[in-house]
Amino acid sequence: MKVLVAEKIAEKGIEVLRKEGLQVDVKLGIDREELLKIIKDYDGIIVRSVTKINEEFYQHAEKLKVVGRAGNGVDNIIMEGATERGIIVVNTPDANTVSAAEHTIGLLIASCRNVAQANTAIKNRQWDRSKFKGVELQGKTVGIVGLGRIGSLVATRLQSFGMKTIAYDPYITDARFEKFGVEKREKLQDIMKEADFITVHTPKTEETFGMIGEEEFQLAKKGVRVVNCARGGIIGEEALEKAIKAGIVSSAGIDVLVNEPNTTSPLLDLDNVIITPHLGADTVEAQDNVGVTVAHEVVSALKGEMVPNAVNLPTLHHQELEAMRSYLQLGEILGKLYHQLERDAIEKIEIIYSGEVANMETSAISLAVLKGIFEPILKEQVNYVNARLIAQNRGIGITESREIANDNYMNLIRLKIKAKDKEFTVAGTVFAKKDLRIVDVNGFVFDVTPTPYMLVANNTDKPGMIGQMGTLLGTSRINIATMQVSRNSKGQQAMMFLTVDSDVRQETLKLILNVEGILKINFVKL
Ligand code: NAD
Ligand code: MLT
Numbered sequence: 001m002k003v004l005v006a007e008k009i010a011e012k013g014i015e016v017l018r019k020e021g022l023q024v025d026v027k028l029g030i031d032r033e034e035l036l037k038i039i040k041d042y043d044g045i046i047v048r049s050v051t052k053i054n055e056e057f058y059q060h061a062e063k064l065k066v067v068g069r070a071g072n073g074v075d076n077i078i079m080e081g082a083t084e085r086g087i088i089v090v091n092t093p094d095a096n097t098v099s100a101a102e103h104t105i106g107l108l109i110a111s112c113r114n115v116a117q118a119n120t121a122i123k124n125r126q127w128d129r130s131k132f133k134g135v136e137l138q139g140k141t142v143g144i145v146g147l148g149r150i151g152s153l154v155a156t157r158l159q160s161f162g163m164k165t166i167a168y169d170p171y172i173t174d175a176r177f178e179k180f181g182v183e184k185r186e187k188l189q190d191i192m193k194e195a196d197f198i199t200v201h202t203p204k205t206e207e208t209f210g211m212i213g214e215e216e217f218q219l220a221k222k223g224v225r226v227v228n229c230a231r232g233g234i235i236g237e238e239a240l241e242k243a244i245k246a247g248i249v250s251s252a253g254i255d256v257l258v259n260e261p262n263t264t265s266p267l268l269d270l271d272n273v274i275i276t277p278h279l280g281a282d283t284v285e286a287q288d289n290v291g292v293t294v295a296h297e298v299v300s301a302l303k304g305e306m307v308p309n310a311v312n313l314p315t316l317h318h319q320e321l322e323a324m325r326s327y328l329q330l331g332e333i334l335g336k337l338y339h340q341l342e343r344d345a346i347e348k349i350e351i352i353y354s355g356e357v358a359n360m361e362t363s364a365i366s367l368a369v370l371k372g373i374f375e376p377i378l379k380e381q382v383n384y385v386n387a388r389l390i391a392q393n394r395g396i397g398i399t400e401s402r403e404i405a406n407d408n409y410m411n412l413i414r415l416k417i418k419a420k421d422k423e424f425t426v427a428g429t430v431f432a433k434k435d436l437r438i439v440d441v442n443g444f445v446f447d448v449t450p451t452p453y454m455l456v457a458n459n460t461d462k463p464g465m466i467g468q469m470g471t472l473l474g475t476s477r478i479n480i481a482t483m484q485v486s487r488n489s490k491g492q493q494a495m496m497f498l499t500v501d502s503d504v505r506q507e508t509l510k511l512i513l514n515v516e517g518i519l520k521i522n523f524v525k526l
Pocket of ligand 1: 072073074093096097100145146147148149150151168169170171172201202203204205207208229230231255256278279280281282
């Protein structure tokens with residue numbers, strides 16, 4: 001498979017991709033026309049914040065399976081287009097947060113102490129101590145807008161300077177404010193009125209873009225100092241320019257602009273603004289971290305695995321994913337049984353989680369179930385990202401429910417699949433964290449360890465059925481690894497579940513189906 005690296009990532013990340021046998025083409029700063037021309041040949045692309053991954057891009061990206069965002073913000077990526085096409089978008093939200101927080105503090109101190117301006121002056125051979133008087137942080141109030149990963153790191157660091165920290169973030173719990181020793185403010189206006197310093201750490205959304213504008217600056221303390229190391233435009237650029245010119249804002253530290261790259265912003269002409277060209281994450285540590293993390297995620301996505309930090313999938317952290325791995329596998333296997341055992345078009349899928357699995361992020365397991373259900377008929381066109389959409393487009397109703405406990409199993413995933421007037425049921429469990437078992441098919445009880453090749457037969461419960469099955473498979477040179485038989489009541493119907501060592505040909509299946517008493521036989525490939 002081929003991966004295009006369109007923006008700079010650490011060499012260590014590229015090594016990870018190559019070690020996995022991927023063909024990696026590094027074309028930094030590739031022009032748009034060329035990108036659109038060549039992207040059809042690539043399975044994956046890695047970008048930072050400059051490359052626009054939009055509808056126009058997707059229309060050319062015929063083979064694309066994953067977009068790796070080496071960094072945090074995904075505002076350059078249109079998510080709907082990716083999800084519709086089953087393209088996984090991954091990012092590295094934790095890999096550069098410390099660097100971004102440290103850069104924020106760097107900008108805050110540098111701007112309120114005129115470090116950059118004084119440096120320029122002295123390099124121009126001007127020794128001027130009177131022009132660059134600054135202010136202390138100690139005893140002042142910093143208002144933090146957005147108390148997420150970076151906002152909270154900034155808060156705790158600024159507390160060590162003796163600052164009072166207040167924050168506005170309506171989307172987090174009071175416990176998070178308490179955890180970081182930050183006083184909650186209910187409204188942005190409260191921050192504007194109270195803070196001596198304001199720093200923004202929200203994503204760029206419709207709500208946050210321009211959230212600090214002219215009206216907000218009218219409320220601010222005269223001489224307030226601001227920092228934006230999040231996304232360009234969260235502090236409106238024109239509003240900031242006006243507020244600086246009106247003497248409301250004394251200094252600003254800016255790392256991000258609405259249009260990037262940018263060498264023409266009017267903010268560049270203002271003496272009390274210091275600007276860095278989006279350097280928040282540009283440290284050796286963050287870039288190594290980001291590069292290696294995004295490379296591993298791209299590799300996992302190309303292998304069709306559930307990926308932590310996939311933006312268009314349920315959020316899973318690495319540890320959580322490890323704990324869930326066996327359930328994801330089990331869900332997918334149970335799903336894969338349907339179209340290999342039944343033919344009818346599905347109308348409704350009910351997924352029931354019981355026991356300890358019910359406490360997990362079951363929405364991810366449900367995606368694995370759906371991926372499993374459609375894979376036998378759609379092959380690689382289905383993945384975790386588009387599985388739910390595929391079901392919806394086919395008008396299939398999906399319900400999920402949880403039961404606290406199950407009488408027989410510590411954990412259980414049960415599927416009830418309704419098609420025409422029939423209901424197909426299958427259930428499985430995980431023993432000792434790793435041992436997967438299929439324990440029920442249509443009410444027949446088993447204890448089968450799933451393997452790549454399996455045979456499932458329905459037969460009349462009468463003498464000689466097992467023997468004939470064994471003989472026919474033997475003459476067709478199919479080795480039986482395990483065999484289990486389950487019946488509902490004596491002399492009625494039974495089900496045989498065999499795991500075998502190799503593929504079973506259609507002719508063999510026909511021979512078995514000719515045996516009197518065999519009602520149905522299916523070969524299942526996992
Ligand atoms: P995060 O998701 O951990 O935190 C964002 C916080 O903003 C959340 O707590 C959320 O509840 C809050 N929020 C959302 N909408 C809000 C609103 N309307 N009002 C108030 N709060 C709101 O994100 P993070 O990892 O801390 O990143 C923060 C920002 O920093 C992002 O924009 C990210 O892209 C940017 N970033 C920039 C650099 C850089 O190089 N300059 C590096 C990394 C991240
Ligand atoms: C991010 O969102 O991670 C930062 O803006 C840094 C970057 O884009 O490299």
